[in-house]
Amino acid sequence: MATADPRSSKALNEEPIRARSSRVELLRRGAGAAGLALAGVTAAGLPAIGAAQSPDRDARALNLLLMVEYAQVGFYEDALRDGNLRGERKSYANAVLEHERAHLDAVRQALGGAADPKPPHDFGDAIRTFSDSAARLEDVAVGAYNGQAGNVSAEALGAAARIVSVEARHAAWIRSIAGRPPAPNPSDSPMTAAEVRKALEDLGVQL
């Protein structure tokens, strides 16, 4: 058993123990324990790109994902400051901002000196339609990560896979809050780099 990941154990502890069925409890704990067993391998995030077999290719892909993470952190920071969020939307934004900051750190650390600078943004309009914009941004993140999966080394793929499902959880979360279908397709389509950049620009990132 690898070192326990404090994030995972915290997450488990946060959940109310309400399951009456021991079978359900087993499933729930099993999923958590399985995660714990593998934690610690890449707990800090993505491997440094210098260690990858094709660092330039990884850097291009990771810099696109870096733009996505910058956009998400900026969007939720601005929304929490200016968006007059309340209730479920506010607690969603606070929780998700924390995750996006962790993702941004992981991607930026992996890129090291190859990281592109943070682009300027103006999310004024996007924040006025917070739920729609957040859903769009999270869907774009899912499409961006899925789209770059074939362009990165195996190590980076494994680390990115730990992030992309969390972006998908965010997407379903905000869609649930907004009363929209959380999982509207049988499969999430990958997005090209050009599609990702266009979507970020439409939301207010100046790339």
Add this chain to the structure above:
Amino acid sequence: MNELDFIVLDRDGALAEARDGLSRAGFLAAAAAGAGALLLVARDASAAALSANDVDILNYALSLEYLQAAFYTEAERSNALSKQAAGAAKTVGAVERAHVEAFRSLLGRQAIARPQFDFQGVTEDSGEFVRTAVGFEDLAVAAYKGQAGKLDSGAVLAAALGIHTVEARHAAWMRYLNGVKPAASAFDEPSSKAEITRVVNATGFISSAPNMSSQTSPRYTG
């Protein structure tokens, strides 16, 4: 996506009916975007044989999709759930059946048969249903993630990743219905096949191993 593709994915029409908040035309467009990638992979794979490694991984994924499809289908048919839980069971069940169908198309004659399941009543109580769904979906996310780096075929990997994030959406949705945080931490951890198999076996939900020689019509088309 042409009509034939759609029929392959949705023989019983449940997927089409299950869509909440979208017109049928809107649904068809969305299904085309989502399921098209899987079908393209299926066509490619029929021309070029899958590696033995990928067949093993795809059958492992298929076994988890069989489990989920049967679970949601039984829940939907139980007529015992709250409106909200029944609605989720219908929509998610249709998607899981589409995943089953996609993997079966991809694997062709190499696909494992569907085992028998006994969900022992958890599909007949809204609370039990949603809590079990959370367990299944979180498990599926960890299972797909555990295989991502092991596939030989880039096309199969792309299709599997598209399903992986849909399972994560389902996990968040079921968690939301259950009143727990949909995304509990910044990173989702993978799980090994051995670990997933151990957890699934321990539930007792699988009442018989697949009968490999059986090619008769399965109870569910998915």
